[in-house]
Amino acid sequence: MGRPLIGNGTNGLPNTGQDGGPGGLLYGNGGNGGSGGPGQLGGNGGSAGLIGNGGAGGAGGPGTPPRWSAKPAGRAAAAGG
8 A cells, every 4th residue: 555554654855845745544644745946836745544634735935826826817707696
């Protein structure tokens, strides 16, 4: 399976946008995502085991727009309700 039964996941490396590693299948916290370099998104947090917490996502590097700020262009608001 590639995952131990018990143990925490590894953290992603700083300035790489690397994802955090998964925690153990039964017990373990996911690793935190690594921060992104300039213009790069941060990594995703690793998944938790049956008992544990998922890792936090890494911060984006300088000049990276927030993921939620992108809006599709050319879409008009719907009329009515």
